[in-house]
Each structure stands twice: as C-alpha cells, then as structure tokens.
Amino acid sequence: MAGLFETLMRPDHEDDPDRAEVVKAANILQVGEFQFMQLAYRDWFEEELPAEAIDDLFRRVMLRGETPAWARQYAQRIIDWDERGLLDENNPDYHRYDNEYYTVMPQGVRRFAIALTCLAFALGGGVLLSHYAVKEGTSVLPPYFEKDDLPKARRTTNLRGS
Numbered sequence: 001m002a003g004l005f006e007t008l009m010r011p012d013h014e015d016d017p018d019r020a021e022v023v024k025a026a027n028i029l030q031v032g033e034f035q036f037m038q039l040a041y042r043d044w045f046e047e048e049l050p051a052e053a054i055d056d057l058f059r060r061v062m063l064r065g066e067t068p069a070w071a072r073q074y075a076q077r078i079i080d081w082d083e084r085g086l087l088d089e090n091n092p093d094y095h096r097y098d099n100e101y102y103t104v105m106p107q108g109v110r111r112f113a114i115a116l117t118c119l120a121f122a123l124g125g126g127v128l129l130s131h132y133a134v135k136e137g138t139s140v141l142p143p144y145f146e147k148d149d150l151p152k153a154r155r156t157t158n159l160r161g162s
Contacts, residue, residue, distance in 0.1 A: 016065055016067070018067040018072050019065060019067050021072060021075040021076060021079065022036060022037075022067055022071055022072070022075045024075070024079060025074070025075035025076075025078040025079055026075075028078055028079065028082045028087070028089060029078060029089050029094045030089055031094060031095065031097070031098070033061070033062070034058065034061070034062065035097045035098070036071070036074075036075070037049075037057060037061055037068075037071055038097050039074070039094060039096075039097070040068075040070055040071040040073075040074035040075070041057075041070065041071075043070075043074050044070035044073070044074065045070070
C-alpha cells in the first residue's frame with residue numbers, strides 16, 4: 001500500500017535506476033514508456049518492433065521491471081543529448097507512434113507576404129471604391145453618408161433681445 005501511495009504522490013519516482021533512466025528519457029521526449037521502448041527498439045535493431053514481440057516486451061518491461069540493454073543505452077543517449085542541448089524533443093521521428101501528434105510548420109515568409117498583400121489590396125480597394133461611389137461624401141472613411149442624405153441644419157435666431 002505504501003508503494004501505491006508513493007507512486008500517486010510522485011509518479012516519476014522509480015526504485016530501479018535503469019527503469020528511472022527510461023522514465024526520465026520518455027518524459028524528456030514527452031512520450032509514454034512503451035512508446036519509448038518502441039523508439040529504442042527501432043533505433044537499436046533498425047526495424048519496427050514485431051507484433052508478436054509486443055506482448056512479451058510489455059510483460060518483461062512493464063510487469064517484471066526488466067529493462068533491456070538497448071533501451072538503457074537509448075535512454076542514456078537521449079538524456080545526454082538533452083543535457084548538452086542537442087535534443088529537439090519536437091522532432092516528428094520521436095512521435096512516430098503518436099496517433100494525434102502533429103506540428104504546425106510555418107509555410108514561409110513568401111506565403112505570408114502574399115496573403116498580407118491580398119488583404120491590403122482588398123481593404124484598400126474597398127475603401128477607394130466606396131469613396132468614389134458617393135457623389136458628395138461627408139468623410140473619407142466609413143460610414144459613407146452623402147451630404148444630401150443628412151438633414152439640413154436649421155438656423156435659429158436668438159429672440160431674447162428682439
């Protein structure tokens with residue numbers, strides 16, 4: 001019961017130092033532990049984890065606490081790269097097993113400039129077209145009232161002294 005309470009209070013705590021390295025590396029990459037194992041397997045063996053080996057690996061790592069040497073080596077490399085500032089944890093290669101992972105990459109300054117130019121022409125053209133659409137406007141900017149549409153100002157005379 002104490003182990004459960006300690007896990008709830010500190011989920012990243014691990015008694016086994018090998019497993020602690022794997023957990024730390026997985027947290028650095030922001031992936032689950034089993035995803036980390038898949039990445040480590042692919043890195044070590046240069047192939048995807050076979051479907052028939054998934055259950056055995058899951059039992060060995062997650063249930064029995066056995067950490068394969070290739071997973072420890074991969075975890076040490078990830079931690080080392082992170083400490084030296086060489087790691088890009090947002091690299092899509094680390095998130096290849098995430099179903100909903102995606103990154104929004106900017107499409108470049110050229111696309112932004114084209115969109116900005118189109119917007120400027122549309123707004124500027126609308127203001128210019130509206131300005132020339134009225135006969136005698138009261139202002140350059142909207143609302144465009146014509147002088148004939150506004151009520152005529154009445155002159156009132158001061159009748160106090162007369």
